Amino acid sequence: MDADGGQVFCTPPTIVVRSGDRIRQRFVEFFTPPSSNARYPVKPMEFLSRSEISVPIDEMPALERAFSDRARLVDRHAGFRGLELLRDIRVPGRYVLLTRWSSRDAFRAYMKSGDHARAHDRPHPDLGPVGSGGKLEQFDMVLDERVHDQSL
Numbered sequence: 001m002d003a004d005g006g007q008v009f010c011t012p013p014t015i016v017v018r019s020g021d022r023i024r025q026r027f028v029e030f031f032t033p034p035s036s037n038a039r040y041p042v043k044p045m046e047f048l049s050r051s052e053i054s055v056p057i058d059e060m061p062a063l064e065r066a067f068s069d070r071a072r073l074v075d076r077h078a079g080f081r082g083l084e085l086l087r088d089i090r091v092p093g094r095y096v097l098l099t100r101w102s103s104r105d106a107f108r109a110y111m112k113s114g115d116h117a118r119a120h121d122r123p124h125p126d127l128g129p130v131g132s133g134g135k136l137e138q139f140d141m142v143l144d145e146r147v148h149d150q151s152l
Helices: 055-069 104-111 114-121
Strands: 015-018 022-027 046-053 080-087 094-101 137-142
Touching: 046 104, 055 080, 094 104, 104 114, 104 137
Parallel strands: none
Antiparallel strands: 015 022, 046 094, 046 137, 080 094
16 A cells, blocks of 8 residues: 555566576566456565664764674564664765564564663763764565575
8 A cells, every 4th residue: 555545556577586597487476466457466575664873973983883782682573684784985974774674563563662762772882872863764665686695
């Protein structure tokens, strides 16, 4: 559903699967089987939360250490799929935090939890208060075409 309550449609993509020298194509499994038309209702794959963090340039290493040394309280919550901290290459001190969830409900449950409050109350000794955070944005993922290295 879109923001106005209407159904969201798209044409079906295909996945190219390499198996030795053979190439097979198949429809992405998260789309509803075809009806009489060639459009498929989209089923969100996962939920993403995006927020911006800005720190003074001299606190950039401390922020990165704080995330590296995080308490990992969120990791044990149902539906948590991971997080990514992205450093802006054009604006020093600006970061984007992406968290991935199985659903909006899983994200909301964590946001209301005591673990969320505890994770944000942990001060880092070399980091002042994180200021000028941007707005929290939330997205339903409808397509994921990341390449996963099978050799690892």
